[in-house]
Amino acid sequence: MGGLMLMEPFTQRLHLNGRGFNRRRIDVLQVNMGKYCNQACIHCHVEAGPTRKEMMSRETVGAVLRFLERADIPTLDITGGAPELNDNFQYLVEAAVALKRHVMDRCNLTVIFEPGKEYLPEFFKRHEVELVCSLPCYTEENVDSQRGKGTFDLSIRALEILNKLGYGQPTSDLTLNLVYNPVGPHLPPLQGNLEQDYKRILKEQFGVVFNHLYCLTNMPITRYETYLKLRGEYERYMELLETSFNSATVEQVMCRALISVGWEGTIYDCDFNQMLQLPVRDAEGKALSISSVSVDQLQNRSITVGNHCYACTAGSGSSCGGVLVT
Numbered sequence: 001m002g003g004l005m006l007m008e009p010f011t012q013r014l015h016l017n018g019r020g021f022n023r024r025r026i027d028v029l030q031v032n033m034g035k036y037c038n039q040a041c042i043h044c045h046v047e048a049g050p051t052r053k054e055m056m057s058r059e060t061v062g063a064v065l066r067f068l069e070r071a072d073i074p075t076l077d078i079t080g081g082a083p084e085l086n087d088n089f090q091y092l093v094e095a096a097v098a099l100k101r102h103v104m105d106r107c108n109l110t111v112i113f114e115p116g117k118e119y120l121p122e123f124f125k126r127h128e129v130e131l132v133c134s135l136p137c138y139t140e141e142n143v144d145s146q147r148g149k150g151t152f153d154l155s156i157r158a159l160e161i162l163n164k165l166g167y168g169q170p171t172s173d174l175t176l177n178l179v180y181n182p183v184g185p186h187l188p189p190l191q192g193n194l195e196q197d198y199k200r201i202l203k204e205q206f207g208v209v210f211n212h213l214y215c216l217t218n219m220p221i222t223r224y225e226t227y228l229k230l231r232g233e234y235e236r237y238m239e240l241l242e243t244s245f246n247s248a249t250v251e252q253v254m255c256r257a258l259i260s261v262g263w264e265g266t267i268y269d270c271d272f273n274q275m276l277q278l279p280v281r282d283a284e285g286k287a288l289s290i291s292s293v294s295v296d297q298l299q300n301r302s303i304t305v306g307n308h309c310y311a312c313t314a315g316s317g318s319s320c321g322g323v324l325v326t
């Protein structure tokens with residue numbers, strides 16, 4: 001077998017395409033409430049799990065809300081870990097809804113069966129929270145191998161409960177989107193085709209319905225990077241991402257219109273830069289914090305990129321909202 005190609009740095013690739021890489025208007029404030037999670041999935045770029053203690057404090061949630069109140073940002077996108085396991089989750093959702101913001105929750109589905117979390121489905125409905133739920137396959141074998149034994153069954157039960165409340169139903173405004181990510185080190189298949197397969201199979205086998213499927217490319221950092229390296233697949237995967245670079249995605253990558261806040265209040269260009277400890281810095285090199293930053297300091301500012309960004313620009317592109325170009 002021949003050697004693997006050397007990687008062309010992502011920054012150079014952008015330069016060759018003659019484009020700058022700045023944030024535009026911020027449409028989404030993404031808040032990571034911490035690393036604590038009831039699952040410990042192998043692809044998790046957050047390296048979340050039941051033993052993690054990092055959690056956003058009430059004080060930092062207060063700073064997020066003060067920032068949101070001053071900023072004309074329409075959507076609050078809440079993620080984690082399992083954000084619902086943070087004691088301040090309800091407070092954040094209720095206050096953001098009171099500010100008339102659209103609230104999205106990135107939910108792993110199984111969290112609603114955790115002790116004391118049974119209230120979540122009704123709570124989501126009452127506040128019209130848009131749900132973005134991970135379900136990396138429609139087969140039990142693939143889901144359980146990536147997310148832990150028994151996860152598939154619990155996920156289907158959770159979807160049944162949400163469907164009963166109106167989530168994902170064609171006549172309802174309660175949005176339920178699912179997220180697919182590959183089990184192996186390859187790019188996701190075409191989102192439109194896979195969505196049709198998901199819809200048909202989940203409906204036929206379980207009577208489950210949902211709105212849209214988002215296909216995400218696995219980010220080769222943190223836990224997934226280690227996983228790939230242990231299996232000797234890291235370099236091949238990076239090469240796949242690089243050779244699949246699609247310049248049409250560059251204008252659409254999510255960091256162009258999003259800002260991400262870490263559990264401790266630091267500002268990042270995206271959740272991935274957050275995990276790589278690449279904060280947004282001021283002119284003096286100090287990391288910006290949600291407690292003191294203004295929107296003007298963040299809009300039309302350059303974005304920190306690295307070779308991990310090839311995961312966002314490969315093929316049809318990848319973001320928290322699925323593919324970037326069709």
Ligand code: SF4
Nearest residue numbers: 037039041044081108
């Ligand atoms: S459910 Fe989500 S946050 Fe939790 S370990 Fe899995 S991928 Fe990470």
Ligand code: SF4
Nearest residue numbers: 253255270272309312
């Ligand atoms: S990883 Fe993706 S979203 Fe983050 S800075 Fe790179 S291109 Fe933007």
